[in-house]
Amino acid sequence: MxxxxxxxxxxxxxxxxxxxxxxxxxxxxxxxxxxxxxxxxxxxxxxxxxxxxxxxxxxxxxxxxxxxxxxxxxxxxxxxxxxxxxxxxxxxxxxxxxxxxxxxxxxxxxxxxxxxxxxxxxxxxxxxxxxxxxxxxxxxxxxxxxxxxxxxxxxxxxxPNILPARRMALRCAQDRHFYAGLKIERYRGDGSEFDSLRDFTVGDELRTVHWRATGRHRRVLSQQFRAERNHQVVVALDAGRLMSEPFVGDVPRLDRAVAAALVLGFVSLKSGDRCGLFAFADRVRAWRKPVSGMAGFRALQQQTALIDYSRAETNFTLGLTSLTRKLSRRSLVVVLTDFVDSIAAELMVENLGRLARKHVVVFVTLRDPLLAAWAHAVPQDVLSLNRAITAASFQRERQTVLRRLERMGLHTIDAEPDRIGPEIINRYLDIKRREQI
CATH class of the missing domain: 2.60.40.10 (Immunoglobulins)
Incomplete structure (x- = not known):
């Protein structure tokens, strides 16, 4: 009109x-x-x-x-x-x-x-x-x-954002050195699985000499090992109320966690391991048994699309106990969650400790960039001073919980949302190289 x-x-x-x-x-x-x-x-x-x-x-x-x-x-x-x-x-x-x-x-x-x-x-x-x-x-x-x-x-x-996983796939396809390093070279010489024979060189340990092959070829040959593959990796996503909330000017924490989970799924499947997905809030929201091969990545992607936001508080006792019952073999469990203070995290810490008795657990939290900025900002007035003190207090409690988890044998990662993907991959490769699974 x-x-x-x-x-x-x-x-x-x-x-x-x-x-x-x-x-x-x-x-x-x-x-x-x-x-x-x-x-x-x-x-x-x-x-x-x-x-x-x-x-x-x-x-x-x-x-x-x-x-x-x-x-x-x-x-x-x-x-x-x-x-x-x-x-x-x-x-x-x-x-x-x-x-x-x-x-x-x-x-x-x-x-x-x-x-x-x-x-x-x-x-x-x-x-x-x-x-x-x-x-x-x-x-x-x-x-x-x-x-x-x-x-x-x-x-x-x-x-869900699969573009980081796509970029990882393109990097693998275009960079032969990266691809080789991801699958074999990164672990060669550090593991227990036989990989190949090569000529003995100065500095090699005598225990690596393959005496039968040496006699057959009439030259000293040394065995080369690599880290064992076909491990089981499970990503556990917290889909509760706190993870459904966004950081200021960002997407919800859950979507950041899903993007990191897909990157880890791609890398683990590409390196010969099996990867599964578990999501929980007040109840179990999703479960995908570990799959192998790159064809399984599509199944993981479809499963993450079904994980909805929730307004319910996370029940760590029910969620992690259910996950423990579903795992029949020792696995690498990557838990992506977040917490506010040490009191609210008490039940979470207790149940993570039980899970770590049977499995290798990587505990991943998303650090709030705004909280860090408030804690390190120079106060200009009383309001900014109170805000800085409160933010620093939250950070100290957060570090206390993380140190407690590390003493219990868990691996911890506390990174900003855009850094959790690379941090998880680096920790996964390090655990795999050390054969801790």
Missing amino acids: PVPTRRTLLLFTAGMLLALGPSLGLSWLWAAWLAYCAALIVLVGVDMLHAPPRSKLRVELDAPETLYIGEPAAARLELNFGRPIPTPVRVLLDLPGLFEPAPAYEGECPPAGLEVRFDLHAKRRGNATIESVWVRYPGPLGLIAWNVRREVERRIAVA
Whole structure:
């Protein structure tokens, strides 16, 4: 429907000044005021008649069918009125609640049409529909503006972020040295599984000499070993209330953990191990038995897409006890979770200790960058001083819990959200090289 613009309101306000004339004894201004109003109404009517008709507006939206959480994507919108628009148009994409609001576009519309690019930033996983586009354009005189809504009905699936795993796959495919180091060379000489024979060199231990092969080939040959493969790796994801909350300006913690879990799944499957997935909150939310081979990565990806956000508190006793019952052999268990203080973490620590008696446990928490910034900021007033003291107190309690877990035999990782993936991979490779599983 048409609405008056700011220019119309200013002209109407100027006409009201003429209406004050008769009250000051200038009765002849009545005729001037009536003529002014009539002229303004005529101009508004002319502006409405010469504005581009709404029926001529054509809108096409090109948006990706799948968008990965934490990764921006672009939506391209094409507008065409069939004729030039002399004044700026304003375009707004009506985004659902899963996305951050996109700023409106305002600019000229050329005769050939207008192409607008909107950046899409998903806040949470799920399925969403971009239902409509709002276009506001004025008439040639700028007195009347039309607000037009066009339905586009574009469905978008916001999926777990597998792009870090894809980048890892491309690195493996393009960098032969990285691929070799990941599968064999990184562990060669440190393990107990026979790999190959090579000529004995100065510095090799005598226990590595293969005497039977030496006699057969009539030269001293040394055995080369590598770390054992076909281990069982299980990623345990906390999907409770705290993990469903985002950091300031970031995606939910759970989605950061899912992205790191997929990277670990890819690397472990690529290196010959088996990888499984377990998710829990107030109850068990997902369980995927360890799979092997790169074909199993697809199964892990599909399983992570089914893990929903939860408002319930995490039951570590139920979750970790259920996981222990599901594991029939010694495994590397990577627990991705978070906690606020040592009191809330008491049950978590107790159940992690039980799990570590039978398995190798890597405890991973996501460090809040804002909390660290507050703790190290120079106080400027009383409020910032109290904030710094509170943040430092939380950090000390966090370190106390981590040191306690390390004394219980667990491996701990406390890193910022964008660093947990590389930190987990480095710790996994180190554990594998040392054959601690």
